[in-house]
Amino acid sequence: MRSGLKGIVKKGIGEMGFNAGGGAINWFPGHMAAATRAIRDRLKLADLVIEVRDSRIPLSSTNEDLQPQLAAKRRVIALNKKDLANPNIMHKWIRYFDSCKQDCIPISAHSKSSVQKLLEVVEFKLKEVISREPTLLVMVVGVPNVGKSALINSIHQIALSRFAVQGKKKRATVGPLPGVTQDIAGYKIAHKPSIYVLDTPGVLVPSIPDIETGLKLSLAGSVKDSVVGEERIARYLLAVLNTRGTPLHWKHWNNRKMDGIRYESEEKHKYDPKDLRPNMRKPPSVSDVVYVENLVTEVQCAMYKTLAEFNGNVEDENDLENLIEQQFEVLQKALKIPHKASEARLMVSKKFLTLFRTGKLGCFILDDVPETNTVS
Ligand SMILES: Nc1nc2c(ncn2[C@@H]2O[C@H](COP(=O)(O)OP(=O)(O)O)[C@@H](O)[C@H]2O)c(=O)[nH]1
Ligand SMILES: [Mg+2]
Incomplete structure (x- = not known):
């Protein structure tokens, strides 16, 4: 890890450990221990697991x-939320999992076609068992918020349409399976053999191995914001973006966007009788979309400017910290948060995190591809 970033990570969290028992940060709520036990028990019975990761x-x-x-x-x-991940780096990850002989497929739980592909892999892997077992169990596991339930819902939708095609009146059985705890819901997705897919509650490990892993999980939303604190998460994100030099790329991006806007407005000058007709099909949310787009442009320009004009060294912890301090101020303006607002920093952090998490700042992969050939 780069030294400036390392310093921010350490400083931001101080000496607090991410552990189950105590310390200021406790992200292993009691129910996760029970859930982990239940998952372990079910896993013994599972014919296949879909491990969902972000x-x-x-x-x-x-x-x-x-x-x-x-x-x-x-x-x-299943590497879910591929819509939020940088596709170029995703290719490297796929190659990495390939080299480890681990089946891996990037998906977006909201896109039926990608879930369909996942199901093809699942069915292929179950081929030999399908011929001898009347009932098969597929478990979906993963840490919180990676999209397990969204995936299950899509699988369920696909299953419903399959059953409908077969003309069966009794469609997929929805609801808990007999003997399955309420927290682990199951859906039948095929018959002859019957295939059940089990959703499970997301569970984290009792002790997160290192602070940066914890911060990444927070950034991705697997740990409640209140556990680590929005400001800490936002500072970490700013540190990552600056050390990667990401805001420097935002200039070109926004130049292109501006060219687009100019081009469009020139087009408008041409007289077209159609323009006189009231536009009935204009979606009502257009102004919202434009508002967010403008906000993103402002944020990106502010970030670009501060980093481009910065004459310190982002690898140096103190320099990086000064830069981030400065960026909090310009971001407040860009995000239109009133100067005197109490808790302005918290508001800046929350809004900035939302832009990142919804992919408005672009697609990212935060983990580095390992060089060794070990899957963990
Ligand atoms: N952008 C994006 N968001 C997703 C995707 N899959 C799930 N989500 C969102 O991630 C959040 C958590 O999803 P959920 O299924 O409840 O996660 P779970 O805790 O693993 O069951 C929800 O807000 C989903 O809408 C995806 O493929 N792309
Ligand atoms: Mg869920």
């Missing part, structure tokens, strides 16, 4: 404690 953090979003058990099963890793 594409933006393909390694940091693993549950290390479950890895030995997961690795021993038929497993497909």
Whole structure:
């Protein structure tokens, strides 16, 4: 890890450890211990696991404690939220998982076609068992917020349409399976053989191995914001963006956008009788979209300007900290947060995080592809 970033990570969190028992940061709520036990028990019965991870953090979003058990099963890793991940780096990750002989498929749980592809891989891997077992169990596991339930819902939708095509009146059985705890819901997605897919509650490990993993999980939304604090998460994000030099690329991006706007407005000058007709099909949210786009442009320009004019060294902890301090101020303006607002920093952090998490600042992958050939 770069030294400036390392310093920010350390300083931001101080000496607080991410552990189950105590310290200021406790992200292992009691219910997760019980849930982990229930998942371990079910895993014994599973014919296949779909391990859902967040594409933006393909390694940091693993549950290390479950890895030995997961690795021993038929497993497909679904790298979800691919719409938020940088596709170029995603290719490298796919190659990495390939080199580890681990089936892995990037998906977006909201896109039926990608979920369909995942199901094809699942069915292929189950082929030999399908011929001899009347009932098969597929478990969906992963840390919180990676999109397990969204995936299950899409699988369910696909299953419903399959059943409908077969003309069966009794469609997929929805709801808890007999003997399955309420927290683990199951859906039937096929018959002959019957295939059940089980959703599970997201569980983290009792102790997060290192602070940066914790910050990445927070950034991706697997840990509640209140646990680490929005400002700390935002500072970490700013540190990552600056050390990567990302805002320097935003200039070109926004130049192109501006060219687009200029081009459009020139076009408008041409007289077209159609322009006189009231535009009935204009969606009502256009102004919202424009508002957010402008906000993003302002944020990116502010970030670009501060970094381009910065004459310190982002690898130096103190320099980086000064830069981030300065950026908090310009971001407040860009994000239109009143100068005197109480808790302005918190508001800046929250808004900035929202832009990042919704992909408005671009696509990112925060984990570095390992050089060794070990999957964890
Ligand atoms: N952008 C994006 N968001 C997703 C995707 N899949 C799930 N989400 C969102 O991620 C959040 C958590 O999803 P959920 O299914 O509840 O996660 P779970 O805790 O693993 O069950 C929700 O806001 C989903 O809408 C995806 O492929 N792309
Ligand atoms: Mg869920």
